[in-house]
Amino acid sequence: MNIRNSIAALFAAATIAATPAGAETYPDRAVEFIVPWSPGGGSDTLMRLVANNIAPFLGVETPIINMPGVGGTVGLREASRRAADGYTISLVHEGLLVASETGITDLTWDDFDPVALMTASPQYLVASINKNYSTFEEFVTYAQANPGTITMGVTLGGVPHLHAAMIEQAFGLEFKYVGYEGTGERIRALIGNNLDVAIGDISSSKQFADNGDLTFLAVGSSERMAATPDVPTFKELGKDLELNVTRGIVMPKGSPQEARDSMEAALEALSKDQTYIEQTKGAGADVLFRGQDAYSAYLGSLDATVKSLSSVLAQ
Structure with a gap:
């Protein structure tokens, strides 16, 4: 290799070394x-x-x-x-x-x-059909008057438990938690009147809400969902919650x-x-x-x- 080629090779090597790995x-x-x-x-x-x-x-x-x-x-x-x-x-x-x-x-x-x-x-607060409340405002009024009696279906120590606790904290409520492994189990318990409320979602709950077996009280999205346009967000209800x-x-x-x-x-x-x-x-x-x-x-x-x-x- 002549001197000119040697200098060119060294220059090229130096250029490569100076270029951050993965930059291009x-x-x-x-x-x-x-x-x-x-x-x-x-x-x-x-x-x-x-x-x-x-x-x-x-x-x-x-x-x-x-x-x-x-x-x-x-x-x-x-x-x-x-x-x-x-x-x-x-x-x-x-x-x-x-x-x-x-x-x-x-x-x-x-x-x-x-x-x-x-x-x-987005996660929903889903309720069984009952005589005590059919809207979120009625639910809060009832829950505040009856602390510790509302049975809330969650996955204990999981994200649904977190979301329910966020609702408790924001609205000054106290739930009685009941643990279920999955969302489907919680929703079936609601339909069977073994729970008062639960944390659910569209895929698990909408068909039952459409049939009148359950009701959506509120949704944790930032805006109302197109699939449930009549369900208010927690933000509309006065608390800056994203569930x-x-x-x-x-x-x-x-x-x-x-x-x-x-x-x-x-x-x-x-x-x-x-x-x-x-x-x-x-x-x-x-x-x-x-x-x-x-x-x-x-x-x-x-x-x-x-x-x-x-x-x-x-x-």
Whole structure:
């Protein structure tokens, strides 16, 4: 190699070394997507819609790896241990914050880099048909006059328990909690008049509300839902409550900013894709995009709420 070629080679090598890794090439291979829940559930279904539709916007595939166990914390533990290189993403929802506060795991949302919130499934306060109340205002009046007698169906120590406790705190109520494993069980108990109220959602409850077997008292969305236009939001009812099961994408802590920015941009573009929006609605959720800063702020605010309700969630 002559001197001129040697100098050119050294210059090229120095240029490559000075260029941040991944600044222009990320992603150059598939990004593994750890879903810490079993196949077929709500989180798995909604995240598969992300994985199945994101390639045109990201440029690579995002194969899903299901790692269920201990309320989603097994998969998240594995995700937190992966190399922080941008090639692992995972799913977080409110369950992690509750599991952290109740001692199920020492992981917190701040052990990850939030990239984007993608979907929200608004939760409803659902009531059995009864003589004491048929609106939320009547419910509050009755519950305040009869503290500790309203039976509330939740998943104890889970997100429904958190949402019910938020209602208690906001309106000065006191419920008698009854634990059920899943939403379907709670709704069946309502229909059978074994509960007074429960935390439910559209997919589990709307058909029974349409049939007159149940009634929606309020919804935790920021605006009234198109599917239930007559059901008021908690904000309309005087309290700034958001009761959602949200699902967002995170990376291991310390992942490159370039990777986070590229993934955020791809997810934002996906959130505007009509096919993806319709598929998400068909799965019982709404697309609700929030980028890195807004998603981190949401998680931080919700974490403070969870901490303020720790004594209730531990019961």
